[in-house]
Amino acid sequence: LKRGLSTSTAMNAVIKNVTVIGGGLMGSGIAQVAAQTGHNVTLVEVNADLVKKAEESISKSLVRVAKKLHKDNSEAATKFVNESQARIKGSTDIPNAVKDSDLVVEAIVENLEMKHKLFKNLDEVAPPKTMFASNTSSLSIGEIASVTKRKDKFGGLHFFNPVPVMKLLEVVRIAETSDETYQAFMAWGKAIGKTCVTCKDTPGFIVNRLLVPYMAEAVRMMERGDASPRDIDTAMKLGAGYPMGPIELSDYVGHDTSLSIVEGWHKKFPDNPLFVPNESVKKLVEQKKLGVKTGEGFYKYN
Numbered sequence: 090l091k092r093g094l095s096t097s098t099a100m101n102a103v104i105k106n107v108t109v110i111g112g113g114l115m116g117s118g119i120a121q122v123a124a125q126t127g128h129n130v131t132l133v134e135v136n137a138d139l140v141k142k143a144e145e146s147i148s149k150s151l152v153r154v155a156k157k158l159h160k161d162n163s164e165a166a167t168k169f170v171n172e173s174q175a176r177i178k179g180s181t182d183i184p185n186a187v188k189d190s191d192l193v194v195e196a197i198v199e200n201l202e203m204k205h206k207l208f209k210n211l212d213e214v215a216p217p218k219t220m221f222a223s224n225t226s227s228l229s230i231g232e233i234a235s236v237t238k239r240k241d242k243f244g245g246l247h248f249f250n251p252v253p254v255m256k257l258l259e260v261v262r263i264a265e266t267s268d269e270t271y272q273a274f275m276a277w278g279k280a281i282g283k284t285c286v287t288c289k290d291t292p293g294f295i296v297n298r299l300l301v302p303y304m305a306e307a308v309r310m311m312e313r314g315d316a317s318p319r320d321i322d323t324a325m326k327l328g329a330g331y332p333m334g335p336i337e338l339s340d341y342v343g344h345d346t347s348l349s350i351v352e353g354w355h356k357k358f359p360d361n362p363l364f365v366p367n368e369s370v371k372k373l374v375e376q377k378k379l380g381v382k383t384g385e386g387f388y389k390y391n
């Protein structure tokens with residue numbers, strides 16, 4: 090974790106003003122890491138209540154980060170929280186939120202039509218210099234970018250949950266992404282304290298192409314009765330060194346999110362057995378047992 094941009098980095102950086110659209114689980118984390126590393130952030134939500142909700146969740150997370158960064162110095166911890174918060178402006182007004190923006194990171198719901206509608210509008214109102222990125226988990230960046238006239242300034246910036254903790258950033262290039270845009274994305278990833286990997290615009294990029302079928306295989310193992318969920322989780326934590334087992338991880342990611350990923354891929358690639366949706370996940374989603382965020386998934390949470 091970095092405390093702020095060094096003066097020389099800040100002066101040379103192409104990306105200083107960042108607009109994050111969508112202040113849910115991911116967008117609030119992205120806004121937070123950008124602000125805590127010295128960027129000016131505008132966070133856009135659909136209404137004032139959701140802006141407030143995002144700001145509250147950012148405050149809580151900043152306090153956790155500050156405790157770690159400034160263990161024995163409560164004054165420095167408070168300063169870190171206050172200064173980071175002060176760099177984030179909430180907004181519900183897209184034209185105003187992008188007028189000085191160097192980079193827009195989209196983190197709204199995983200729905201192609203909604204992303205198209207948003208980017209079409211953004212392309213009309215954002216200045217020509219503004220670069221666009223999507224944080225999509227599973228959709229094609231090229232398909233999302235297709236509605237804009239600035240495909241050279243378009244790419245994927247895929248973060249991981251929880252954003253303030255996970256160190257990876259996947260930088261996705263499409264054929265039209267210019268070298269300048271790609272370099273600016275890589276430099277920004279480093280400036281916000283992440284390690285970047287370069288991905289092609291293939292389903293799931295690197296992590297989700299491996300992680301989503303792995304979680305689905307674990308659920309299939311449980312469905313066959315080959316092992317209990319607890320034993321599957323214990324086995325992968327202690328036998329393969331994962332911080333969470335695959336069943337608890339699927340509760341953590343959210344069953345609505347993973348089901349929409351798998352269903353989208355299954356529709357596009359019906360012959361791939363790894364992309365067949367799990368029956369027990371479908372049932373959980375019908376029952377609104379979406380995982381940690383609703384208090385119950387395969388496990389119960391208080």
Ligand code: CAA
Nearest residue numbers: 150153154157226248249250251253254297332333338342
């Ligand atoms: N904000 C700030 N800090 C946080 C935080 C948050 N939201 N969540 C956790 N932390 C911090 C804690 O304060 C704690 O700090 P200390 O080490 O100083 O105590 C540290 O992270 C560890 O947290 P916990 O002690 O609460 O719990 P843990 O050790 O079990 O770690 C975890 C929690 C980091 C989530 C860990 O279990 C983990 O890495 N799990 C796997 C997560 C994962 O695989 N994520 C990717 C999902 S896939 C995805 O995101 C892509 C997609 O498109 C779907």
Ligand code: NAD
Nearest residue numbers: 111112113114115116134135196197198199224225226250
């Ligand atoms: P979420 O449901 O928590 O948040 C989405 C937010 O976007 C909501 O608060 C909603 O009000 C807001 N929103 C919707 N339309 C909007 C608009 N037009 N303008 C402004 N705000 C709008 O979802 P999330 O989990 O944060 O996921 C967001 C994106 O990130 C998705 O594309 C998802 O696939 C991707 N992603 C999710 C994860 C994950 O683990 N959940 C990880 C990486 C990437």
